[in-house]
Amino acid sequence: MVVNVKTSKGSYKVIIKSNALSNLYEEVKEISGEGKIFVVTDINVDSLYGKKIKAVLKNCFYHVLPYGEHTKSHKYLMELYDEFLKAGLTRDDTVVAFGGGVIGDLTGFACATYLRGIKYIGVPTTLLSQVDSSVGGKVAINLPYGKNLVGCFYPPSKVIIDPEVLKTLPTRVFSDGMAEVIKYGAIKDKELFMSLFDDYIDIGSVITKCIEIKRDIVENDEFDKGERMILNFGHTYGHAVECYYNYDKYTHGEGVATGMLYITDISEKMGITKAGTHQLIKQLCEKYNLYFPKATVPEKDAKEIIKKDKKATTDGINCVVLQEIGKAVIKKEIL
Ligand SMILES: NC(=O)c1ccc[n+]([C@@H]2O[C@H](COP(=O)([O-])OP(=O)(O)OC[C@H]3O[C@@H](n4cnc5c(N)ncnc54)[C@H](O)[C@@H]3O)[C@@H](O)[C@H]2O)c1
Numbered sequence: 546m547v548v549n550v551k552t553s554k555g556s557y558k559v560i561i562k563s564n565a566l567s568n569l570y571e572e573v574k575e576i577s578g579e580g581k582i583f584v585v586t587d588i589n590v591d592s593l594y595g596k597k598i599k600a601v602l603k604n605c606f607y608h609v610l611p612y613g614e615h616t617k618s619h620k621y622l623m624e625l626y627d628e629f630l631k632a633g634l635t636r637d638d639t640v641v642a643f644g645g646g647v648i649g650d651l652t653g654f655a656c657a658t659y660l661r662g663i664k665y666i667g668v669p670t671t672l673l674s675q676v677d678s679s680v681g682g683k684v685a686i687n688l689p690y691g692k693n694l695v696g697c698f699y700p701p702s703k704v705i706i707d708p709e710v711l712k713t714l715p716t717r718v719f720s721d722g723m724a725e726v727i728k729y730g731a732i733k734d735k736e737l738f739m740s741l742f743d744d745y746i747d748i749g750s751v752i753t754k755c756i757e758i759k760r761d762i763v764e765n766d767e768f769d770k771g772e773r774m775i776l777n778f779g780h781t782y783g784h785a786v787e788c789y790y791n792y793d794k795y796t797h798g799e800g801v802a803t804g805m806l807y808i809t810d811i812s813e814k815m816g817i818t819k820a821g822t823h824q825l826i827k828q829l830c831e832k833y834n835l836y837f838p839k840a841t842v843p844e845k846d847a848k849e850i851i852k853k854d855k856k857a858t859t860d861g862i863n864c865v866v867l868q869e870i871g872k873a874v875i876k877k878e879i880l
């Protein structure tokens with residue numbers, strides 16, 4: 546399956562194919578041509594797939610970083626610039642970001658800025674990065690003061706997705722991505738949402754559907770000034786949960802799931818959301834290990850965290866709420 550994404554800098558293909566890793570050379574060559582290929586990955590992904598990737602991408606440069614959110618930092622950005630220079634990378638060369646959202650965001654930002662921009666290809670390996678962070682062109686690093694504070698919009702030249710690699714994901718990391726999948730269904734696609742109740746889900750088709758939804762939204766709002774905001778359904782309160790528990794008790798997806806339930810409970814009571822919607826989301830969250838009734842934040846703390854959130858504008862906090870499953874709207878004065 547191939548999804549085309551148009552951007553102001555041209556368009557790129559997202560290829561979703563089982564065992565795509567085995568044909569990585571041909572897919573990468575289409576972009577890299579005769580130039581060098583430089584792979585960036587993290588230590589976990591390296592230990593599982595490093596040998597294979599090095600064998601498939603003959604003679605590539607290859608650099609392994611630590612895993613985890615701390616890697617998305619100034620320190621490892623500098624390390625990448627050093628490695629790019631040592632390898633003599635020029636604007637004719639191509640970097641492959643092989644890993645989850647951390648590797649994608651950091652490598653993408655390094656490529657956006659090194660020599661004022663060199664080509665990069667995303668090969669996302671977590672469900673979250675396959676359905677979300679690898680598409681849309683947002684790249685960033687964190688600062689000690691907060692997440693994603695330095696970044697830009699810099700689309701990849703191609704994204705190659707192999708759903709087979711999800712088989713090695715720890716259950717909790719897989720569930721993390723499922724929260725975003727549930728979100729896509731909730732905001733834009735009732736059929737996708739309802740299909741998640743099935744005993745068997747074809748993960749390749751689910752990934753494709755999510756990418757098509759994100760593609761449609763980001764093509765209309767590449768620089769995040771309007772419609773793209775609906776991708777934040779569940780994220781405002783979700784961030785408060787992540788932050789209140791110091792980012793170590795609940796994952797991003799667990800926060801988002803909690804946020805979707807929290808806001809839908811309120812909007813349903815206000816009569817904005819069709820009755821029964823909260824219950825449907827709750828059932829899916831339970832099914833995918835994303836139901837955390839104890840993940841609450843005292844109101845005062847939640848308000849404070851949300852005020853600092855970048856989605857707060859001068860005239861109030863924008864909040865994404867559902868009218869029903871598949872239909873999202875932006876409202877103020879909810880939280
Ligand atoms: N750019 C965007 O639009 C965007 C959108 C959403 C999230 N993000 C960013 O994405 C990051 C989170 O990404 P993530 O959830 O992928 O986390 P991650 O990159 O930290 O990966 C999670 C864990 O899974 C491991 N892993 C990766 N692939 C694996 C595989 N196939 N098998 C086994 N283990 C594997 C990693 O080593 C890591 O330990 C955050 O920094 C977030 O800010 C960016």
Ligand SMILES: [Zn+2]
Pocket residue numbers: 725780797801
């Ligand atoms: Zn998210």
